Amino acid sequence: MLIQDGREATLTPGDFTLYDTDRPYTLAFSDPHxxxxxxxxxxMLGLPxxxxxGLTATRLPGAGGGLATLIGPFLVQVADLLDExxxxxxxxxxxxxxxxxxxxxxxxxxxxxxxxDRAHRxxxxxxxxxxxxxxxxxDLAPAQIAAAHHISLRQLHKLFHASGTTVAGWIRQRRLxxxxxxxxxxxxxxxxxxxxxxxxxxPDPAHFSRLFKAAYGVGPRDYRASVx
Numbered sequence: 001m002l003i004q005d006g007r008e009a010t011l012t013p014g015d016f017t018l019y020d021t022d023r024p025y026t027l028a029f030s031d032p033h034x035x036x037x038x039x040x041x042x043x044m045l046g047l048p049x050x051x052x053x054g055l056t057a058t059r060l061p062g063a064g065g066g067l068a069t070l071i072g073p074f075l076v077q078v079a080d081l082l083d084e085x086x087x088x089x090x091x092x093x094x095x096x097x098x099x100x101x102x103x104x105x106x107x108x109x110x111x112x113x114x115x116x117d118r119a120h121r122x123x124x125x126x127x128x129x130x131x132x133x134x135x136x137x138x139d140l141a142p143a144q145i146a147a148a149h150h151i152s153l154r155q156l157h158k159l160f161h162a163s164g165t166t167v168a169g170w171i172r173q174r175r176l177x178x179x180x181x182x183x184x185x186x187x188x189x190x191x192x193x194x195x196x197x198x199x200x201x202x203p204d205p206a207h208f209s210r211l212f213k214a215a216y217g218v219g220p221r222d223y224r225a226s227v228x
Contacts, residue, residue: 001026001027001028001029002017002019002025002026002027002057003025003026003027003028003057004019004020004023004024004025004026004056004057005023005053005056005057007056007057007058008057009057009058009059010059011059012062013062014061014062014063014069014072015059015060015061015062015072016060016062016068016071016072016075017056017057017058017059017060018052018055018056018057018058018060018105019056019057020042020053020056021039025056025057036075036076036079038075038097038101040094040098044098045098045101045102045105047102047105047106047109051109052105052109054109055105055108055109058108060104060108067100067103067104067107067122067126068104068107068108070100070104070122070125070126070129071100071101071104073129073133074097074100074125074129075097077129077132078093078097084181096121096125099121099122099125100121100122100125100126103121103122104122120159120162123149123151123159124159124163126149127145127149127156127159128170130145130148130149131145131170131171131174132174135171135174135175135178135200135201136199136200136201137201138201138202138203140171140201142156142157142167142168145167171201172211172215173215175200175201175202176200176211176212176215176216178200179196179197179199179200179202179208179212179220180212180216180223182196182199182200183196183220183223183224183227184224184227189224193205193209193220193221193224194208196220197209197212197220208220
């Protein structure tokens, strides 16, 4: 439970809420828990502070539809990947996180966005989060991604083109990055290379090896040996 500004927000797993650390607040827990906290200067959201203050200690549900359902899973994924992100990419990622949060809060406040492109960036984050969740599915395809987000294939390709890549290129890059991470990870040292490829959507070992060598300059077995 979060208490602030005369309001109480009782949260269930997946929910999130907002509080201002410059003013008194109370966090109370009845059971063991795991909590993820994102701290940022309030002016980075680009929303009126007077309106934002009306959202403190307000439960934003993690289920039931709406943009708010994106926040929890996305932040958990970001937190899990922080060790793999360098400084420059981290700054860009932080901006993307706040763009998504600002879009969700704007929807809640029912006020206009200062940046008309923010909604497009929020949709892109939703799509890339979906891709991340389904990377291990070998049949993941643009048609499935577009249908899951109720947009046309043309709109999907246009979004990725504006980001300087393609849908297939993004999926390939993320899969190979995941494979590279597992090949470097001592915890996976006993797992066959082919199994790692299959884990991230490449069930054909020869195809996986060709793609990995094209991206990293060496095959997956040689890559694993070089980082030991």
